Amino acid sequence: MSASRTVICLLRNDLRLHDNEVFHWAQRNADHIIPLYCFDPRHYQGTYHFNFPKTGPFRLRFLLDSVKDLRATLKKRGSTLLVRQGKPEEVVSELIQQLGSVTALAFHEEVASEEKFVEKKLKDVCCQNKVKVQTFWGSTLYHRDDLPFSHIRGLALGCISPRYIYEQIKKYEVERTANQSTYWVIFELLWRDYFKFVGLKYRNRIFHMNGLQDKHVSWKTDMILFNAWKEGRTGVPFVDANMRELALTGFMSNRGRQNVASFLTKDLGLDWRLGAEWFEYLLVDHDVCSNYGNWLYSAGTGNDPRENRKFNMIKQGLDYDNNGDYVRQWVPELRGIKGGDVHTPWTLSNSALSHAQVSLNETYPSPIIIAPEWSRHINNKSSGPPGKGRKGSSYTPRQHKDRGIDFYFSKNKGF
Incomplete structure (x- = not known):
C-alpha cells in the first residue's frame, strides 16, 4: 500500500479557487491538501x-x-x-515537523526581491526536510514562457485572476457588445x-533611485x-x-x-520613491511591480523614451473634471466656487472668494508652486458667469480613441 501524500498549498497573492494551478496540481497529486495562508510580519514593517x-x-x-472569504469558500x-x-518559511517548517510526513509544498512564484527571498527560504526548508517544491506562474494574463523575449527567463491579492477577467470580458463582447470599456479593461x-x-x-x-536608465x-526630500x-x-x-x-x-x-505622480516628481522635484512608498502604504490594490x-x-x-514628460495640472483638471464636481466632493472647503473656476481659486477676485466663503491661506492654502505652463489654460477659461467651466457648460472632455501600449511610449504626446 502506497504512503499517503500530503501537500501544503501556500497561498500568497492568489486568494482564490478558480484558475489556481496550486490547487489544481494538488488535487491531482495529493491525498490530503492543507491550504495555508501566513500573515507575514515583514509585510507590516x-x-x-x-x-x-x-x-x-x-x-x-x-x-x-479576502482571507475570510476564501476560508468560507473552502469550508463549503x-x-x-x-x-x-x-x-512563511518558519510556519511551513513547523507544519512539516508537526505532520511528520509532507510530500510537497506548492505555491505561486512572485517577482520582487522580498518575495523571492521568502521563496528561497521555503526551498531551503523543504530541501532540509526532503519535501518536494512545486511552483507555478499565475499572476499575469500571459504566461512568462509565452513571451517572445529572449531576455526574460522562462490582481493584487489574486482574489480574481486576470485570465478569468479576460474570458468574462470576451464572453460579454460576444453576447452583448464590445465597447470602449471592454477595450480599456483588457488594455489595463x-x-x-x-x-x-x-x-x-x-x-x-x-x-533604485536612478531607475532602469541609471x-x-x-x-529633493523636502x-x-x-x-x-x-x-x-x-x-x-x-x-x-485625488x-x-x-x-x-x-x-x-x-x-x-498619473497626475499626482507627475506633480510630485516634475513640479515639486521630490524623490519619486517618496510617492511610491506612500502609495504602497495606502493603496488597497497595491501591486509592487505596477506601483514602482x-x-x-x-x-x-523607467521605460519612457520621452524626456521630461510632464502633466499640466490645470489642463488635466479641466479636461477630466471640467465642471469641478470631483474637486468639490473631496475638497469641501471649495464647494462655494462654481464650475471650472474651482481648479484655480488663487486666480479669483477677493469678492468672488468672499462670496464662496474661501479665504486663501486660512480655509484653503495658496498653491505651493505655480508652473508657468498653467497660465495658458488659466487664461483660456471662459470669461462668462461662474459655473461654466473652461468652455461653458456644453463643453465635453475629449474622448480618446482606442490605442495600444505603443501610444504610451511615443515621443509626441501632449498633456
Missing part, C-alpha cells in the same frame, strides 16, 4: 527608504476580508484554510502584465512639500482632491495617479 508602514488600513481590511467544499501569523490587464515582466527582467533596479536626477502633497493641501485642487480620496478610501483612479513601474515611468527613469 516600514518601507525601505522612508519607513512608511508597508500595509495600510485599507489593504489590511481588504486582505482580512469540505476543507478549510489554515491561517497562521509568522514568517496588458499594462499590468507589462510591469510584472519589467520587474521580472530588471529585478531590484525597479527600486539616470541621475537631483531629487518633507514640508511632501507632507503638503500627501495630506492634500498643496493648494492645487485637482491634486488635493490625494484626499486616497487617504480616505485607499483608492485613486489611474488618471489621478508606474512611478519610474512618471519620474522619467
